[in-house]
Amino acid sequence: MHELGWIDRRTLLKGAGAGLGLMSLVPRAALAAGETVTLADVGVADPNGDWSGYTKATGNTVKVVPIGNAPSAVMNQLIAGGGRQTFDLIATVGGLQGPLSENKLIAPLDISRLKNWTQNGYVNKYFDVGTKGYDYIGYKGKIYGAPTIQQGDSFAYLPEKTGDLNSYGALFDPKFRGYVALEDNYTTAGQKAALFLKHAGMADIKDPADMNPKEIATVVDFLIGRKKDGQFRVIWSSFEQAVSLLVNQEVYVIDCWEPMVFAAKARGINAVYAAPKEGYLLWAMAVYLVDRDRSPERLNACYQLLDYMLGPEYGAIITNLRGYMTNPEAPAFAAASSIFDEAAKRRVAQIDAGVKAKFEAGGTWQTRWPTNINVYEEEWQRFKSA
Numbered sequence: 194m195h196e197l198g199w200i201d202r203r204t205l206l207k208g209a210g211a212g213l214g215l216m217s218l219v220p221r222a223a224l225a226a227g228e229t230v231t232l233a234d235v236g237v238a239d240p241n242g243d244w245s246g247y248t249k250a251t252g253n254t255v256k257v258v259p260i261g262n263a264p265s266a267v268m269n270q271l272i273a274g275g276g277r278q279t280f281d282l283i284a285t286v287g288g289l290q291g292p293l294s295e296n297k298l299i300a301p302l303d304i305s306r307l308k309n310w311t312q313n314g315y316v317n318k319y320f321d322v323g324t325k326g327y328d329y330i331g332y333k334g335k336i337y338g339a340p341t342i343q344q345g346d347s348f349a350y351l352p353e354k355t356g357d358l359n360s361y362g363a364l365f366d367p368k369f370r371g372y373v374a375l376e377d378n379y380t381t382a383g384q385k386a387a388l389f390l391k392h393a394g395m396a397d398i399k400d401p402a403d404m405n406p407k408e409i410a411t412v413v414d415f416l417i418g419r420k421k422d423g424q425f426r427v428i429w430s431s432f433e434q435a436v437s438l439l440v441n442q443e444v445y446v447i448d449c450w451e452p453m454v455f456a457a458k459a460r461g462i463n464a465v466y467a468a469p470k471e472g473y474l475l476w477a478m479a480v481y482l483v484d485r486d487r488s489p490e491r492l493n494a495c496y497q498l499l500d501y502m503l504g505p506e507y508g509a510i511i512t513n514l515r516g517y518m519t520n521p522e523a524p525a526f527a528a529a530s531s532i533f534d535e536a537a538k539r540r541v542a543q544i545d546a547g548v549k550a551k552f553e554a555g556g557t558w559q560t561r562w563p564t565n566i567n568v569y570e571e572e573w574q575r576f577k578s579a
Contacts, residue, residue, distance in 0.1 A: 287479030338479025345473030345551030472556025
């Protein structure tokens with residue numbers, strides 16, 4: 194991790210409109226009943242409002258509020274949007290703990306209060322000190338994020354229109370001109386483009402995950418060239434928009450998240466999530482504890498919720514709903530639980546195995562707060578304005 198102790202005004206303002214296991218916890222006598230924990234979520238950590246497992250075990254409830262996923266949007270909602278006074282936890286893609294902690298917006302976690310931290314094998318395997326995953330949860334020797342969700346991203350395609358695809362090059366292939374969409378996000382679309390250019394030998398890029406200004410400009414110049422050629426039908430910015438593009442077959446190839454493929458399949462569309470030869474864009478959800486005044490009872494309820502989200506019950510539910518890897522015990526929990534039908538039990542096991550294979554295949558970790566973030570934002574705006 195690089196060190197950033199401040200957020201400049203330009204970066205903050207750019208984000209202003211970006212988006213305002215049944216478990217065994219501590220003995221019930223020690224629980225603070227009736228606390229409501231406010232969770233700010235980017236849209237995938239909420240189990241469709243069903244927090245009954247947490248509520249039954251603790252007597253507490255969860256209030257979910259939306260938050261933007263772009264780094265500057267998270268910053269802005271905490272600093273300018275009043276989130277620091279109202280949120281207890283933030284569930285967003287990890288890697289933001291450096292600037293968030295330097296600005297005293299989040300507090301380090303006391304992992305001794307989290308039973309499932311040591312019992313969740315994926316935490317130990319992928320997020321220990323010295324791993325790439327540690328940069329998603331840790332900073333300066335302290336843990337700030339609970340890694341509740343893991344995934345590897347690529348792109349989706351409609352095989353009846355394209356045939357089998359296995360490279361990010363499909364996003365830029367002229368034969369799909371006008372039927373391609375990119376996400377409006379330099380930490381996804383920009384990094385995937387860099388990964389393609391590096392592996393294709395088309396650009397000298399040392400690290401697609403954290404580029405220098407010259408490398409960033411090279412990637413954006415390439416994207417602008419494809420944009421002017423009419424390669425991209427649209428630059429999408431919302432989950433439903435991306436799903437709609439697939440369902441209506443307005444695009445044949447789309448830079449997107451795998452849950453969008455699940456959503457399209459549920460609507461009868463034969464969409465495929467690619468296994469690119471260049472590797473996956475690996476990432477993890479981190480749930481951060483907002484640094485604010487709260488009662489000991491509320492703080493205890495926050496830790497209980499974090500522990501629940503690291504456990505097998507929540508993990509199985511989210512894996513089934515969202516298509517993410519969460520907890521190595523999630524498949525066994527689903528198999529033994531009456532809340533999942535047989536199809537869901539198979540789906541949880543298949544998804545867990547599929548995402549695990551992505552991590553074994555490797556790729557590059559999505560960088561949420563790159564060293565040259567201001568250059569990234571300026572160059573991405575140049576691409577959008579071209």
